[in-house]
Amino acid sequence: MSEELTPVVVGLGPVDPALVTPFLGEGVQFVRDPSAGDLAVAQGAIVRAAYDVDRALLDRMPALRVVARTGVGVERVDVAAARERGIAVAVTPGSNARAVAEGAFAMLLALIKRVPESHRFVANGTWGIAPVPVPGDAHGTTLAVVGFGRIGRIIAGFATAFGMRVIVHDPFVQAEEFENVSLEQAVARADALTLHLPGGDGELLPRALLASARPGLVLVNCARAELVSTETIIWGLGAGRLAGVGLDVFASEPMRDHPLAHDPRVILSPHTTGLSQAALAATFQMAAEAVTETLAGRYPTFTVKVA
DSSP states (O other): OOOOOOOEEEEESSOOHHHHGGGTOTTOEEESSOOHHHHHHOSEEEEOTTOOBOHHHHHTOTTOOEEEESSSOOTTBOHHHHHHTTOEEEOOTTTTHHHHHHHHHHHHHHHHTTHHHHHHHHHTTOBTTBOOOOOOOOTTOEEEEEOOSHHHHHHHHHHHHTTOEEEEEOSSOOOSSSEEOOHHHHHHHOSEEEEOOOOOSSOSSOHHHHTTSOTTEEEEEOSOGGGSOHHHHHHHHHHTSEEEEEESOOSSSSOOSOTTTTOTTEEEOOSOTTOOHHHHHHHHHHHHHHHHHHHTTOOOSSBOOOO
16 A cells, blocks of 8 residues: 655745644645746645735645635635635635734824824924924714725724724625715715725726815725725825825835935835734634645635636
């Protein structure tokens, strides 16, 4: 009888072995930087969000049984091609929801209080020469939470604790404890607005809609870059509709030479709001457990369905 081969699991994108190997079980070999030979025999793959898993890559991995992707979006995974090959595609919902919510709300408060502008005002030696940037107030203002999933719910709780009025727009979910409004109402009534919807349907906040916002809106996008284009944001800042913008997602990543990089009203972060230490640990644990479930002949809990 032939000796059973050791199952190989590969990391696609930066994957810390220390965060996944404790949950892969005994007898599983994890390969951090896989060669072509490793890909050919890999039964499982733990895939970072920015890594493309297309049909060509799947062709190079004939033994693959499961793709466990960090995060919830699968726009970079050819799910249909995986399904044709009997490969499960698992995601890690909720593992970084609090981290994203904290990051988005931190951006929101920093922009309301004009922290970036105040820093540059002092650092550039303008203090005592020009009028100081006057901070705004969170208390008593209206926050529109667009997307009321795990992240949106946490942010709504933060906002309530700060004395903000919360209104919610979600095309699929009705909030029980907050006022539900249309997208048009959310934009028109908000003093601050934070986006937490998936992409895929084009620009959610085009210029025509943003034009209905009250002057001085603070906008944070930690969801998908396509929800509001850079061109729309530039127009909004120039027209005074936007007073501050926080972005953690970009059309091309890593982003270089962003046209708003030197605007003191803008905060840019390198798609890291969901990458706190605790969130990373939880995300990789969920991904590794999905691989373990599949290799044991079970179906991962959070598996993407194909219509």
